[in-house]
Structure formats: structure tokens, C-alpha cells
Amino acid sequence: MDLLALADFNLVARHGGFGKAARATGRPKATLSRRVAELESSLDLRLFERGTRNLKLTEEGRALYERTGALLAELDETASAIASGGQRPRGKLRISVPLLFSQTAMGKIAAGFVLQCPEVRLEVTTEDRAVDMIEEGYDLVIRVNPDPDETLVGRAFLRDRLVVVASPGLARPAPDLNAPGVVRGVGDRQAWDIMTPLGRSTIMIEPVLALSSLIMVRDAVRAGFGVGRLPVSLVSHDLAAGTLVHWGDVEGPEIVLWTLYPSRRLLSARVSAFLDYLKQAFPRGTPEELAAYISR
The missing domain is CATH 3.40.190.290 (D-Maltodextrin-Binding Protein; domain 2)
Known part of the structure; x- marks a missing residue:
């Protein structure tokens, strides 16, 4: 399989269209279209349903994107780490955070983390819904009492009541x-x-x-x-x-905040660094610790 064609396919899938991917990356739209067509031909599969206005992944295309997107990102991070001479946290880190935690603590956390890891470009969005991490391109999400999900792993880092x-x-x-x-x-x-x-x-x-x-x-x-x-x-x-x-x-279940990330992906240096920073900020993970952090 042509890795360059596979990378272009993931690029188009991530941006939701050839034109959007071309504008976001500066790549020629015709080149992206040709590479994806070549990949479809080599696999003997249709990866996109091409409408007059919309481009939609087929079932096979979605499966390929979900299984290869994380692997390609890991390859890219490994190459960057080797080129830079180490595993320094660097690059863009996209995180989704629930509303209340975002309003009370996330601004301070984000500022402190970026001061500690200046080569990371942190991007935080606030949402209470269960986002699709792979489809929407998140590296990590923070959620309150999340439902079990076999595609994700994570750890509890804060408790409240x-x-x-x-x-x-x-x-x-x-x-x-x-x-x-x-x-x-x-x-x-x-x-x-x-x-x-x-x-x-x-x-x-x-x-x-x-x-x-x-x-x-x-x-x-x-x-x-x-x-x-x-x-x-x-x-x-x-x-x-x-x-x-x-x-x-x-009376009722305890409020537990979790960090979640895809289980099929090895943790990048920037995700590991952010998890370590949360552990430093909340070593015991108690409500009192969170209250003290908010009031400081």
C-alpha cells in the first residue's frame, strides 16, 4: 500500500473534502483527488461517496480511516522526535473539556501547561457532549462519569461530590x-x-x-x-x-473526571506531558484540592 496515498486519503477524510483539505494544507486539489483514486484502485474499494456537494466516507472508508489515522500520526510524531533528537512534547494538542471544568479550572491549567511545554500548541474546546475523538481529531478528552467505551482508555484524575x-x-x-x-x-x-x-x-x-x-x-x-x-x-x-x-x-454516585484517549494509539509525548501536568496539579484528586486550585 502506498503510504503517501494513504496519508492523502486521511487528510481528505479528516477535513471532509478535497477542496477543504487543499485549502488547509496548500496542496493541489487535483493531486489529492488523483492519490485517493489510485488508493481506491489499488484496494479495489470505493472509499468515498462523491455527491454533487458533499463527500462522505463509505463504510470501508470509515474503517480504513479509523484504523490508519492514529498509526500515521504516530509515524509522523516518531519521525519528528527522531529529527529533533528526543521525545520533547511538541506540535498541536487538541482537547475537549466539559463546560464547568472549562469555566473554573481549564484556563489556569492551559496557561501553566504551555509555560511548561512551550513547543506544544494547545487547542481546547468546551463541550459536554460525547465527541467522536477520531472523527473530530481530538488527542484527548476530559469527561465526567463517562460511559464505558471499548475503543478508549483513560484514567480518573479528579473526584467531586x-x-x-x-x-x-x-x-x-x-x-x-x-x-x-x-x-x-x-x-x-x-x-x-x-x-x-x-x-x-x-x-x-x-x-x-x-x-x-x-x-x-x-x-x-x-x-x-x-x-x-x-x-x-x-x-x-x-x-x-x-x-x-x-x-x-x-446521595448518589460520585462525580469522577476522566481523561480519555484512543486505545489503539501509543501516547504521544504531548499527551503524556499533559497527563503528567494534571497529576502535578491534582496529586490526590480530591474535591478539596480542586476547590483550592479554583480559588487560588
Whole structure:
């Protein structure tokens, strides 16, 4: 198999078209088209469905892209490392990060990492959805309690937990009454199970505000609009200062942040360096450690 033709195929697949790949790389569109046609001929397979406006990978083309893209990237990184005389972290590192972690910690992490590894061009996007790492060209993603995925490997690096908090001026309701709540997402009536020093109890919540961001939820709770269910790392400073009071710990699964990367790919120097940096930033991975990092 012609590696140059295979590399051009991956280039076109990654950019989603011959024209886009040509513009992104400065390569002639005709050359890319010819190389891909030669690869299809040698394999006796159609790798792209060519429409009047769109170019779409066939099932065989997608399989080839998923299985060879990481290998070609590894070859390129190995050649670059040999040429530079070592395994220094260098090149572009694309990371997808969930919204809350991006808002609270990722800016500081990104700046510190690039200061430590100045030859890395870090590109961070904020998304809560489960991105397709190979299809969308990410080297690493950070996710909260991710579903099992046999195509990915990773490690947990931070843990958090949910607490129910309110402003000091908001009185706890009687057991048969609803508490005004500030919630994220759908604003339907809810029952929150919590643990307190006196044992397990349930708070009935009547939402008065439904917001899309936990940062907004925290700020509204601070303002006294209602009770909120928030990560302890986001409110520990307020609890210590007395601007919020703790009503109880939420019962349920622990919040765990994971770093994920393709299992078929050997870790590049830049991915390894970023994982090491996270370990330096959060050696114990506790909520208190994250809260201290955010407040510094």
C-alpha cells in the first residue's frame, strides 16, 4: 500500500473534502483527488461517496480511516522526535473539556501547561457532549462519569461530590412544604435525597429558576433565590466564608473526571506531558484540592 496515498486519503477524510483539505494544507486539489483514486484502485474499494456537494466516507472508508489515522500520526510524531533528537512534547494538542471544568479550572491549567511545554500548541474546546475523538481529531478528552467505551482508555484524575446549599437567609421548609429551588436544566418539581448529621432525609423542591450553567445556579443561590445542588468544589469557599450554608450531601454516585484517549494509539509525548501536568496539579484528586486550585 502506498503510504503517501494513504496519508492523502486521511487528510481528505479528516477535513471532509478535497477542496477543504487543499485549502488547509496548500496542496493541489487535483493531486489529492488523483492519490485517493489510485488508493481506491489499488484496494479495489470505493472509499468515498462523491455527491454533487458533499463527500462522505463509505463504510470501508470509515474503517480504513479509523484504523490508519492514529498509526500515521504516530509515524509522523516518531519521525519528528527522531529529527529533533528526543521525545520533547511538541506540535498541536487538541482537547475537549466539559463546560464547568472549562469555566473554573481549564484556563489556569492551559496557561501553566504551555509555560511548561512551550513547543506544544494547545487547542481546547468546551463541550459536554460525547465527541467522536477520531472523527473530530481530538488527542484527548476530559469527561465526567463517562460511559464505558471499548475503543478508549483513560484514567480518573479528579473526584467531586454534590451538596445542597442555600443562602443563610433561606430557612429550611417544614417536612410537608416545598423549598424554592434553583436547578440546572428542566425546571420540574423534584425530590432531593440528602444525608445530614441527623440521618437521611428528602427535600421537595419547587424550581423558581432553571438555568443552563452551574456557575449561574451558584450565583442565583448566593443571591438568595433558592436552594441549589452543586459540586462541593464550586461552593467550598462560600461555605467557609458563611455566604452559603450546607443543608446536606446528595446521595448518589460520585462525580469522577476522566481523561480519555484512543486505545489503539501509543501516547504521544504531548499527551503524556499533559497527563503528567494534571497529576502535578491534582496529586490526590480530591474535591478539596480542586476547590483550592479554583480559588487560588
